[in-house]
Amino acid sequence: MEKKDVKLEFIDKSEKAALYTICFKGNDTSEFADFMLKYKNNADLKQDYRYIVYALSKILENGALERYFRPEGKINDNLSALPIEHGKLRLYCLRISDQILILGNGGVKRTKKYNEDEELSGYVISLQKFDEILKGEIMKGSITIEHTSIDGIDDKYFRL
Amino acid sequence: MNTKELFKESLEDVSPEIKAELDLSFAIADKIGRILTERGLSQKEFARKMKKTEAEVSRWLTGRHNFTIRTIARISVALDVQLLEM
Numbered sequence: 001m002e003k004k005d006v007k008l009e010f011i012d013k014s015e016k017a018a019l020y021t022i023c024f025k026g027n028d029t030s031e032f033a034d035f036m037l038k039y040k041n042n043a044d045l046k047q048d049y050r051y052i053v054y055a056l057s058k059i060l061e062n063g064a065l066e067r068y069f070r071p072e073g074k075i076n077d078n079l080s081a082l083p084i085e086h087g088k089l090r091l092y093c094l095r096i097s098d099q100i101l102i103l104g105n106g107g108v109k110r111t112k113k114y115n116e117d118e119e120l121s122g123y124v125i126s127l128q129k130f131d132e133i134l135k136g137e138i139m140k141g142s143i144t145i146e147h148t149s150i151d152g153i154d155d156k157y158f159r160l
Numbered sequence: 161m162n163t164k165e166l167f168k169e170s171l172e173d174v175s176p177e178i179k180a181e182l183d184l185s186f187a188i189a190d191k192i193g194r195i196l197t198e199r200g201l202s203q204k205e206f207a208r209k210m211k212k213t214e215a216e217v218s219r220w221l222t223g224r225h226n227f228t229i230r231t232i233a234r235i236s237v238a239l240d241v242q243l244l245e246m
Contacts, residue, residue, distance in 0.1 A: 009163060011163050011164050011167060012164055012167065019167075021163055029163070030163045032163055032167075033162070033163040033166050036163075036166045036167065036170055037166070040166075040169075040170050040173065046173075047178075049170075050170070050173060050174045050175070050178055051178060051182065051224065053167070053170045053171055053173075053174060054171065054174045054178055054179055054182050055182060055186075055223065055224055056167075057171055058182060058183075058186045058223060062186070062190060062223075065193070067189070067193060067203075067218070067221040067222065067223075068221075068222055068223050069222075070222070084224055085219065085222075085224055085225060085226060086226070
């Protein structure tokens with residue numbers, strides 16, 4: 001996979017949780033914005049999309065509790081999915097803690113496993129790589145997380 | 161339009177019906193979750209008590225499960241609580 005630079009972008013926060021997303025250098029939109037633009041007016045999927053969006057507002061209200069998410073990826077990574085029960089649309093994210101959720105991109109799951117789908121596996125791999133980088137930066141002390149705030153990320157790009 | 165503005169705009173498009181549905185499903189899931197935590201019951205133990213799989217109990221607690229009346233009644237009895245105020 002071609003090396004890409006990515007930054008973390010703040011979206012919104014409440015007392016209980018904060019939402020962030022990732023944005024690739026050179027792209028006009030963040031990964032979550034891309035997901036929203038793809039599905040907000042999609043005739044077949046906009047209802048499913050609205051369930052996911054409102055679920056995110058509930059997560060902001062209550063905290064990014066582990067049980068709200070479906071674990072994906074490997075045992076030690078923070079990769080999670082936000083699916084809806086009655087549909088195939090899902091949003092991939094990194095659940096860092098009950099207070100911090102980093103939203104990626106998502107799409108329709110048409111295969112049994114995400115890594116059988118080129119589009120979805122691309123979104124997942126980007127988040128997994130960013131998860132590794134974030135852990136490394138936190139260990140080095142260049143990024144700190146305090147409750148709902150991630151500090152040390154302003155205007156900083158990370159090489160995936 | 162930036163990500164936050166798009167998110168806010170998308171929230172405005174959510175129908176009152178979807179909001180009401182998810183408000184309820186999250187409220188029920190959160191009440192069950194709180195009770196399990198207070199009583200030190202794991203999801204595995206709760207599943208065993210309900211004679212359900214862990215996967216099914218896990219779905220109940222996501223906040224997005226469409227509970228049947230029957231399931232709500234059975235959980236209420238198993239936990240000896242009113243999941244829905246009447």
